[in-house]
Amino acid sequence: MEKTTLDLNSVTVRFAGDSGDGMQLTGSQFTNTTALVGNDLSTLPDFPAEIRAPAGTTYGVSGFQLHFSSEDIHTPGDSPDLLVAMNPAALKVNLHDLKPGATIIVNTNSFDAKNLRLAEYNTNPLEDGSLQGFNVVHVPLTQLTSIALENSGLSAKEIARSKNFFALGMMYWLYSRPIELTLKWVEAKFKDHPQLAAANEKALKSGYYFGENTELFTTRYQVKPAKLQKGIYRNISGNEALALGFITASVKSGLPLFLGSYPITPASDILHELSKHKNFGVITFQAEDEIAAVSAAIGAAFSGALAITTTSGPGLALKTEAIGLAVMTELPIVIIDVQRGGPSTGLPTKTEQSDLMQAMYGRNGEAPIAVIAASSPADCFEVALEASRIAIKYMLPVMFLSDGYIANGSEPWKIPEPDDIPKIEVNFRYAEEDFQPYKRNENLVRPWALPGTPGLMHRIGGLEKANITGNVSYDPENHEFMVRLRAQKVKNIENDIPPLKIIGDEDADLLVVGWGGTYGAITEALENVRRTGKKAAQVHFRYLNPFPKNTGQILKKYKRILCPELNMGQLSKILTSEFNVVIESFTKIQGLPFKTSELMERIEKILGEKNNGRK
């Protein structure tokens, strides 16, 4: 059959099925291949907290969304152009997100009475006309996979589990992607199980050939490579980039990397990734609890390691007291908080930006620390380096805020040349002469004198320290002096970070202010709005404590300031109190990232208001 190939600039697809259907794997494979093809891309895995929720139910649906393009993109896409629905529940959960007229590929075999009942469908949506307006492609995926694997020697159950690869093969055909990368992956993955390797290969190829031969598809699509900057790229998730960033910081500082961690979603992948790289001397200490994890990191910092601890909101709450200890003892540690929906256990697998206040202020006493946030998956690499540099240079705890969205999401990363990454300077104290544990340099930083160094024996701890000697002191004036000094030390970092940069129209009336993982959505929304000829400016914070020196100056320049956040307006409150400016807070607390369209709508509304001046 003659088939046409259509060029597209940009496509958003979503794979959805039971949490046991292998949707995350299917999505990652499609992503890696798409990266190799050279598209710019952004992903959004979305899965339930339950490992294997009851099959067929709506709350057990696991999804993986991928936006890929021949142009520069910043988000995983608002609404899919195509949905692969492995069962009725997957269709039901995802239908309302789709673009009008979107294509839906359904596994017709799963639309039986039982699955329809589990998904709470009274009638079969494939038959009742409710999908009118969509391009529904009926594929008997389960059946086709069993026919393909008839003689594979696998059990019926194992064969059924391979249907995701059939679907993947079909998708590769549909979007004109090569299957070789996944074939290589299959070969490596099932090295010791030739039968499974052969079956997966067969399923993938059968899916591909099915696409080619079936009359269900008359058109296939092509998305040309994006015009990315010259360089060598890989696709990377936030957690992976973060782990690589800290290994790089360890190499560049010459300090052993010590990770104290207790498993918690969505931060555990950092522990997994770092555990793999022991040949870099990485020490991963899976502690008995969150408190032990950070306490061990503090001990490791005392011993001279680049010490970090990874967690999410509930774990950060537990680490609070120990972070205060690191403030008091002035030891360098990096606390990584991969934020998720809260409070309490909240939404473990969903994203949110609601730990900002906790990061900034969540400790007893006056205990300021440096706070820094990553804005995209790849940005986690650079922020890891920067957090390490600041912690070591200023001898203090640094909070690194990531979130579930950028931790699990991925994008192409232009790999930096290792030799171009600057060294992180470390100055251990060895000289005995004039040594005082709390005597400071010009940045108010105390010396890092490691146990084992002759002649520098000293004691540190959580009780208030006398200036210079570090002896315990209850002196009222010393206490006030030290509290202010520790705050000043954090403040001094502002002289050592780049100024805030305005993106877009400097002379606009509206400034959109963001921080962390909302960067992509805000950027894309503003690009779209500005393309229509309207003016708007954007700033995005990496440094949240201290703020860049020019923050106040920039904020005061604009008539209106919009601050979109995935919380109840935490940055808005901080900026308002710090800089005495009026901020319009735009918030969403659904465990999901912003859609570009919701942001555009809000921005356009403001720009459309006639009297939009507050000055």
Next chain:
Amino acid sequence: MEENKSNTQGEIKYTAKDFASSQDVRWCPGCGDYSILAQMQRVSPDLGIKIQDFVWVSGIGCASRFPYYMNTYGFHGIHGRAPAIASGVKITKPNLSVWVASGDGDLLSIGGNHFIHACRRNIDLKILLFNNRIYGLTKGQYSPTSEKGKRTKSTPFGSVDYPFNPLSLAVGSGATFIARSLDRDAKHLKEMMTRAGKHKGTAFIEVYQNCNIFNDGAFELLTEKETKSDNVLVLEHGKPMIFGKNNDKGIKLDGLTPTIVNLSDDGYSVNDLWVHDEFDKDTFRAHIISKFTELEGFPTPIGVLRQELKSTYEEDLHQQIKQIKELKGEGDLRKLLFSGSIWEVNGN
């Protein structure tokens, strides 16, 4: 600057004084902690460890002020977390000799989790429990080792909870050196500290320590001359369990039941008695000994309950790193960053 004589590579003969910091000791006059500090300063020079390689870590409580008074590296941490902080110190720099000073509230209540996990991992930490069976620094509440029915500020009608048995807990958690001593028995305490210092792995010493302000006389029966020998059993490896004023009482193990026998008139001889074996692989016998304090009429054992030599956490961890380096080669940053599926963009 505090004086020390440790800044050369050669063998240096330290004295107890070298281990005393310049800080004024601020425990209450008469506190048992003074003796523990003095004995520690006395044995430290003879452990064969350079003074700069000692690290004392503590949590919160009276006992936890200990690091301030030792002229070594010291870390006064937060409540209960000393074993966790110490673990980080030791794992990062395994050549350090890392000691933990803690109290019954610090180690067994708020820090119970860290204590059992340090023991489980067999991290080479020396953990001293200053057990006075009371909260001192918060001024007199009952502790997790206070006897049931204890009347304190927080239990005016008597406590209703059962206490921990620290030795049983240490046995159950897998500590590889477990001992008990008394603040008032300087010679014995020094011996235990020395042996703990030379042990490789988690070493735990429960020191019965008198709080003369809030729980005075808690261990009187064990420390006063008249009552001591009838109430204390000194455990010695390879020796039968004998106690009593005239060394006339012994302990015999019938199956799993320990019994006290009278050597002078029951017709029992020394040969019938339980011979203590510190290296006994089966921990159930150590567990039985740890329970003597809960058995009516039994003496309180002091000495080394058990010890075991096995690899430590940090040894295994660094060994694993070494093996993986040999297998995969020293980490190469370029290789790491450029791994996985990479592709080249030639630009435009």
